Amino acid sequence: MQGREFEDDTFHVSLQSRAGLDYFASDLEEAKVQLAAVTCLMDDLEPENDNSPAIIHVVNYSEAVRLATPPIIKDSIRITLNALHEYRTARALGKVPNMKYDTEVKYREEALYNEAKDAIALMEKAVPNLYTPEGFYKVFVEGFLPVPYLMDQKRKFPKATQWHTAIKNGGISVVDDEG
Numbered sequence: 001m002q003g004r005e006f007e008d009d010t011f012h013v014s015l016q017s018r019a020g021l022d023y024f025a026s027d028l029e030e031a032k033v034q035l036a037a038v039t040c041l042m043d044d045l046e047p048e049n050d051n052s053p054a055i056i057h058v059v060n061y062s063e064a065v066r067l068a069t070p071p072i073i074k075d076s077i078r079i080t081l082n083a084l085h086e087y088r089t090a091r092a093l094g095k096v097p098n099m100k101y102d103t104e105v106k107y108r109e110e111a112l113y114n115e116a117k118d119a120i121a122l123m124e125k126a127v128p129n130l131y132t133p134e135g136f137y138k139v140f141v142e143g144f145l146p147v148p149y150l151m152d153q154k155r156k157f158p159k160a161t162q163w164h165t166a167i168k169n170g171g172i173s174v175v176d177d178e179g
Contacts, residue, residue, distance in 0.1 A: 015045055015046070015052055016054070017045060017057065018057035019035065019038040019059045020059075021063050025064060031061035031064060032075075034061070035059075035061045035080060036082075039056075039083040039087070040087040040096075042084075047091065047099055048100060058077055059076075061075075062076075108170070112171070126144075127139055140157045143157070143158075143159025143162065145160060146165055147161060148163050164176070166179055
C-alpha cells in the first residue's frame with residue numbers, strides 16, 4: 001500500500017476507513033446494504049492483512065435520517081463485522097477477486113497517491129509550519145482543502161467552504177456549478 005514508506009520506528013500509519021455521512025440512502029434497508037458494501041471496500045485497502053484497516057469507524061446506517069440509538073449502533077456494528085467476515089471468507093474461497101491484483105485499482109491508487117503528494121508539496125511550500133496546529137488552521141483559512149460541508153464554519157473558513165464537490169469516477173472532485 002502507498003504511504004507505508006513514511007513509517008519508521010517513531011511513525012506508523014493507521015488506516016481508519018469509514019463511509020461518509022452523505023453516502024447513505026434515506027431508506028434504512030438500503031442503507032444497511034450500503035453499510036455492508038462499504039465494509040467490503042474497507043477490507044480491500046490491504047486485502048491480505050487481516051488486521052487492516054486498523055480502525056473501522058462505523059457510521060450508523062440511520063445517519064441519513066436520524067441520529068443512532070443504542071439498538072441501531074449495535075445493529076450497525078453487527079452488520080459491519082458480519083460483512084467483513086463473509087467478504088474475507090468469499091475472497092479466500094475465490095468467490096470475489098483479490099483487489100490487490102486489480103490493475104484498475106492499482107492505477108487509481110497511484111493516481112490518488114501522486115495527487116495527494118503534489119497537494120502536500122504545495123502546502124509545504126505555501127504554509128509556514130504546516131505540521132503544527134497553526135499551520136493546519138491556515139490550510140483551512142486559505143482554502144487548500146475543499147470542505148463544503150464543514151458544519152457551522154462557513155464564516156470562519158469561507159475559502160475552504162466555497163467549493164462545490166461531486167462524486168466523479170469513484171472519488172470526490174471540485175466541480176463548477178454545472179457539475
